[in-house]
Amino acid sequence: MAELTNELLVQALQEKFGDQLFDIHEPYGLVTVTTTRENIIPMLQTLYDDASLQFQFLTTMCGIHYPDNKGQELGVIYLLHSLVNNVRLRIKIFFSEDDAVVPTATNLYATANWMERETFDFYGIRFEGHPNLIRILNVEEMEAFPMRKEFPLEDQTREDKINTFFGR
Amino acid sequence: MELAKQNTQIVTPDSYMQELTTLNLGPTHPATHGIFQNILQMDGEKIVSGVPTIGYIHRAFEKIAERRNFYQITPLTDRMNYCSSPINNMGWWMTVEKLLGVTVPKRAEYIRVIVMELARIADHLICNSILGVDTGAFTGFLYVFQEREKIYEIYEEICGARLTTNMGRVGGMERDLSPVAIEKIRDFLKNFPKVMTEFETMFNRNRIFIDRVENVGPITAERALNYGFTGPNLRAAGVDYDVRVMNPYSSYQDFDFEIPVGTKGDTYDRFMVRNEEIWQSLRIIQQAMDNLPEGPFHADAPEFYLPPKQEVYRNMEALIYHFKIVMGEIDAPVGEVYHAVEGGNGELGFYLVSDGGRTPYRLHFRRPCFIYYQAYPEMVVGTQLSDAIVILSSMNVIAGELDA
Numbered sequence: 248m249a250e251l252t253n254e255l256l257v258q259a260l261q262e263k264f265g266d267q268l269f270d271i272h273e274p275y276g277l278v279t280v281t282t283t284r285e286n287i288i289p290m291l292q293t294l295y296d297d298a299s300l301q302f303q304f305l306t307t308m309c310g311i312h313y314p315d316n317k318g319q320e321l322g323v324i325y326l327l328h329s330l331v332n333n334v335r336l337r338i339k340i341f342f343s344e345d346d347a348v349v350p351t352a353t354n355l356y357a358t359a360n361w362m363e364r365e366t367f368d369f370y371g372i373r374f375e376g377h378p379n380l381i382r383i384l385n386v387e388e389m390e391a392f393p394m395r396k397e398f399p400l401e402d403q404t405r406e407d408k409i410n411t412f413f414g415r
Numbered sequence: 416m417e418l419a420k421q422n423t424q425i426v427t428p429d430s431y432m433q434e435l436t437t438l439n440l441g442p443t444h445p446a447t448h449g450i451f452q453n454i455l456q457m458d459g460e461k462i463v464s465g466v467p468t469i470g471y472i473h474r475a476f477e478k479i480a481e482r483r484n485f486y487q488i489t490p491l492t493d494r495m496n497y498c499s500s501p502i503n504n505m506g507w508w509m510t511v512e513k514l515l516g517v518t519v520p521k522r523a524e525y526i527r528v529i530v531m532e533l534a535r536i537a538d539h540l541i542c543n544s545i546l547g548v549d550t551g552a553f554t555g556f557l558y559v560f561q562e563r564e565k566i567y568e569i570y571e572e573i574c575g576a577r578l579t580t581n582m583g584r585v586g587g588m589e590r591d592l593s594p595v596a597i598e599k600i601r602d603f604l605k606n607f608p609k610v611m612t613e614f615e616t617m618f619n620r621n622r623i624f625i626d627r628v629e630n631v632g633p634i635t636a637e638r639a640l641n642y643g644f645t646g647p648n649l650r651a652a653g654v655d656y657d658v659r660v661m662n663p664y665s666s667y668q669d670f671d672f673e674i675p676v677g678t679k680g681d682t683y684d685r686f687m688v689r690n691e692e693i694w695q696s697l698r699i700i701q702q703a704m705d706n707l708p709e710g711p712f713h714a715d716a717p718e719f720y721l722p723p724k725q726e727v728y729r730n731m732e733a734l735i736y737h738f739k740i741v742m743g744e745i746d747a748p749v750g751e752v753y754h755a756v757e758g759g760n761g762e763l764g765f766y767l768v769s770d771g772g773r774t775p776y777r778l779h780f781r782r783p784c785f786i787y788y789q790a791y792p793e794m795v796v797g798t799q800l801s802d803a804i805v806i807l808s809s810m811n812v813i814a815g816e817l818d819a
Contacts, residue, residue, distance in 0.1 A: 358643030384470035
């Protein structure tokens with residue numbers, strides 16, 4: 248079997264998933280593809296089971312927020328690693344803020360449990376089928392999803408604050 | 416008569432009311448070495464289930480990083496795995512360098528390797544010696560902490576700080592290794608093996624220690640991979656995954672070292688893998704010191720590397736660059752980059768999305784502790800409370816990295 252390289256991986260992905268993929272590129276040597284959330288779990292499953300690919304290690308997973316992309320504000324990024332071939336793959340999905348529901352990957356990877364809880368905690372993305380989707384790092388009473396861009400950190404140059412109150 | 420009845424009553428498992436005890440292990444328990452809670456359901460001494468609660472020292476680093484320049488993010492990385500902060504610092508600089516396309520000179524890479532391996536030794540020493548404390552042997556802890564102190568003195572000589580080092584710059588180091596630092600590293604290389612041998616003699620074949628740790632908290636390679644284990648914990652389960660070999664960074668391909676693996680993934684294997692890694696780290700440092708190349712200790716990247724202070728006062732270009740860097744006038748290229756280093760606990764990854772501004776658009780840390788700590792309930796069920804402490808200790812969960 249030929250050693251899996253990025254080119255072969257892109258080829259294999261195109262053969263297997265074809266029109267489900269868009270925006271295939273390779274920033275800094277890491278194959279990055281975008282798909283839809285309907286396809287994400289079947290795709291992860293296929294990548295997991297395929298004998299030549301074997302993407303069985305979920306390195307990490309995180310959310311991202313682009314408030315200006317109307318209709319596709321929120322995203323989840325999966326970073327997979329095929330330890331056998333030593334090739335990494337990044338898969339992104341984007342969806343609307345109003346309908347932030349993604350199927351869970353916990354059935355495939357036990358490690359997705361806390362990663363999904365963290366993503367939910369910070370971005371309010373609900374993972375359908377997750378066994379225990381509660382906040383993990385923030386307090387449970389919190390109402391906001393703090394990593395979203397509508398909560399900017401304090402601007403160091405703002406002038407509307409009265410120094411007497413804030414001790415500066 | 417009643418008394419006689421009581422004495423002859425046969426107690427079967429079903430005849431008395433079964434009641435579980437809820438035990439709060441933490442948040443501030445001396446044996447958890449950090450602030451996190453485990454709510455354990457106990458049946459006598461046996462653990463029936465465990466629910467970890469984390470986030471007690473969550474400091475929102477990912478959010479803070481979105482408003483900070485690249486060089487202001489290193490202090491945040493210090494505070495993740497504070498037992499081996501130089502590795503975090505270097506990992507972050509390498510991520511930035513990858514994004515900016517800066518090539519680091521060989522000497523700087525070697526200095527980084529030396530510092531990172533020293534940090535790995537310090538990290539593993541803490542983990543293993545505290546495992547000793549948790550099993551009742553305090554002596555080893557005291558002995559090796561003296562050596563850890565020497566590692567901290569080396570840090571101090573290189574960057575001026577001890578625990579939260581904030582070491583390095585974009586493109587290299589902030590200053591070259593001083594003669595004193597070189598001497599201290601050489602002294603360490605000469606004296607440390609004796610202490611390490613002593614430490615190993617005390618534990619490796621110690622009957623009491625082995626009884627406490629062997630077959631405690633084993634995890635199979637399949638489960639470990641499924642749980643996203645990396646680092647010594649995964650290698651103890653028998654998988655030889657090491658970022659330093661799989662995706663060499665910072666000239667690790669130049670060095671000759673071995674990756675120790677265990678077989679059962681139990682606490683004893685984790686202990687032994689860490690011990691052996693300390694020896695391998697020593698080998699790497701020795702090679703790096705022997706072959707330390709001459710040359711500059713930082714890249715020629717004036718747009719990102721702060722000029723020396725005396726230049727700023729005399730030279731106009733240096734003054735301009737100094738202001739541009741400090742005021743955050745220099746924009747980074749648009750792109751996304753993932754870089755992983757082998758941290759003390761496993762694959763420490765930085766996922767940086769840049770939209771071209773002076774700060775990251777999104778920065779995500781792949782924190783090995785956070786990812787493998789979720790296997791803890793599965794590992795402690797069915798064991799005794801004292802084993803749960805030992806398992807926690809051998810997994811080397813660092814609260815700062817867990818919560819970020």
